[in-house]
Amino acid sequence: MAPVLPKRWQPASVWLLYIVGLLPAAWSFYLGATDDLGADPVKSFELLLGLWTLRFLIATLAVSPFRDLAGWNLIRYRRALGLLTFYYALMHFSVYAILDQAPMFNAILADVLKRPFIMFGMAALLLLIPLAITSNMASIRRLGKNWIRLHRLIYPIAALGALHFALSTKVLTLEQYVYIGLIVVLLLYRGVRPILRARKNERKNLRAQATERIA
Amino acid sequence: AAALAVVPSRYKVDEKLTPQKDVTTYNNFYEFGLDKGDPAALSGDFKPRPWTIAVDGMVGKPGTFDIDQLIKDFPIEERVYRMRCVEAWSMVIPWNGFPLAALLDKVEPLGSAKYVAFETVVRPEEMPGQGGYFQSLSWPYIEGLRLDEARHPLTLLAVGLYGETLPNQNGAPIRLVVPWKYGFKGIKSIVRITLTDQQPKNTWQVTNPQEYGFYANVNPEVDHPRWSQATERRIGEGGFFSSGGRRPTLPFNGYADEVASLYAGMDLRANY
Numbered sequence: 001m002a003p004v005l006p007k008r009w010q011p012a013s014v015w016l017l018y019i020v021g022l023l024p025a026a027w028s029f030y031l032g033a034t035d036d037l038g039a040d041p042v043k044s045f046e047l048l049l050g051l052w053t054l055r056f057l058i059a060t061l062a063v064s065p066f067r068d069l070a071g072w073n074l075i076r077y078r079r080a081l082g083l084l085t086f087y088y089a090l091m092h093f094s095v096y097a098i099l100d101q102a103p104m105f106n107a108i109l110a111d112v113l114k115r116p117f118i119m120f121g122m123a124a125l126l127l128l129i130p131l132a133i134t135s136n137m138a139s140i141r142r143l144g145k146n147w148i149r150l151h152r153l154i155y156p157i158a159a160l161g162a163l164h165f166a167l168s169t170k171v172l173t174l175e176q177y178v179y180i181g182l183i184v185v186l187l188l189y190r191g192v193r194p195i196l197r198a199r200k201n202e203r204k205n206l207r208a209q210a211t212e213r214i215a
Numbered sequence: 216a217a218a219l220a221v222v223p224s225r226y227k228v229d230e231k232l233t234p235q236k237d238v239t240t241y242n243n244f245y246e247f248g249l250d251k252g253d254p255a256a257l258s259g260d261f262k263p264r265p266w267t268i269a270v271d272g273m274v275g276k277p278g279t280f281d282i283d284q285l286i287k288d289f290p291i292e293e294r295v296y297r298m299r300c301v302e303a304w305s306m307v308i309p310w311n312g313f314p315l316a317a318l319l320d321k322v323e324p325l326g327s328a329k330y331v332a333f334e335t336v337v338r339p340e341e342m343p344g345q346g347g348y349f350q351s352l353s354w355p356y357i358e359g360l361r362l363d364e365a366r367h368p369l370t371l372l373a374v375g376l377y378g379e380t381l382p383n384q385n386g387a388p389i390r391l392v393v394p395w396k397y398g399f400k401g402i403k404s405i406v407r408i409t410l411t412d413q414q415p416k417n418t419w420q421v422t423n424p425q426e427y428g429f430y431a432n433v434n435p436e437v438d439h440p441r442w443s444q445a446t447e448r449r450i451g452e453g454g455f456f457s458s459g460g461r462r463p464t465l466p467f468n469g470y471a472d473e474v475a476s477l478y479a480g481m482d483l484r485a486n487y
Contacts, residue, residue: 029455032454032455033454033455033456034454035453035454035457036454037454038240038241038251038252039236039237039240039241039251039450039451040241040251040304040448040450041454041455042448042455043304043448045455099455100448100461101461102460104446104461107443107445107446110443111442111443114438115440115441115442117441118441167441168441170419170422170423170426171245171249171351171352171422171423173249173349173351174349
């Protein structure tokens with residue numbers, strides 16, 4: 001597996017990912033604050049933040065299939081991609097709560113309790129919180145095997161995010177089919193991965209036996 | 216868009232007009248695409264002239280009317296109406312048009328006629344949302360009104376806005392405006408009006424009957440399944456911090472005095 005960048009550039013490239021990743025939100029916030037984000041700036045900003053949440057979620061889920069299937073190891077960017085997912089989800093919710101619905105907090109509560117698509121979105125956001133909190137090295141060391149178990153939460157989170165997106169519009173658009181399709185494929189991949197791994201190991205063992213025999 | 220000669224009307228909401236730029240760039244017109252910006256961006260090939268509109272069904276004198284002749288025959292009024300979209304946003308629009316009742320009078324509806332059905336043009340070669348592999352709705356787009364709703368003096372056939380002929384993205388050359396109903400009832404680019412004794416199956420009711428009914432009267436007390444209809448965002452009020460936030464939605468979009476009597480005795484929760 002070839003490294004993507006020379007080692008000394010790697011930490012800087014992670015920081016660059018955070019900066020570039022937050023640019024769409026910052027730029028749109030500036031446009032919205034200066035009345036340059038179209039006729040319905042709050043809605044546009046809310047939608048943009050939701051779409052970027054899904055994009056980073058998809059990128060996060062794509063890291064390990066890329067390594068397995070294409071041999072590209074982007075694992076050092078996965079924490080940043082996951083955290084960007086969380087930051088965008090949090091901003092998406094904040095815009096809904098503060099710019100869109102405020103100051104009617106009872107309206108938000110009623111929305112969450114009454115509407116499945118908002119419930120799914122809220123659940124996804126809440127489940128992201130423990131993942132974000134334990135994304136540091138210290139937590140990884142302290143939690144050990146449990147860290148891996150905890151972070152499998154990303155799979156139900158992805159499913160909830162896809163449902164939230166699917167149920168949020170009047171008709172399903174082509175764009176939605178693409179996003180939801182990618183999430184479904186990435187989740188299904190987790191189901192077939194053990195089978196792929198088992199086959200790979202089998203081949204490896206056979207090769208090893210063959211080499212032994214020749215030797 | 217060409218200038219229209221318009222006469223004033225008593226139907227004029229005293230609220231700040233939504234800027235013309237927003238009225239003509241923020242549209243739901245799925246025949247041109249699903250994004251709010253698609254209709255303005257993708258309707259350049261649409262040809263709103265020459266255009267005729269057929270009025271048929273249960274009428275004494277069915278006919279086909281040329282759009283420019285209609286504009287000559289009827290005084291074109293300027294009516295400033297609130298427009299409340301089912302998606303919980305609203306505008307204030309200076310429409311130019313004539314009452315639908317004036318056209319209905321010309322064709323002499325029969326006593327048996329109870330409803331009016333409307334149909335949008337189908338031109339996949341000019342309307343990108345109607346062509347291609349992915350289509351959002353079944354065409355033609357259909358809408359309907361009860362005959363008394365159709366004859367109500369507020370019910371307008373608009374041929375323009377802001378003193379100019381309708382831009383393609385707003386439903387050129389002629390569209391329906393029913394200000395006490397959600398915006399999707401305002402069918403665009405109409406080619407046929409049919410008087411009937413059967414309640415028409417309007418497109419959104421067929422597509423998703425749990426969410427969209429036949430009446431679609433603006434009602435802050437009946438939620439859409441995915442959002443509350445109690446409040447609305449007014450379009451074109453500026454950026455994040457200069458907009459006035461949400462405002463309460465009014466029953467019948469503020470036209471209750473004029474139209475509530477049409478629905479006396481009806482359960483508006485069941486007939487949404």
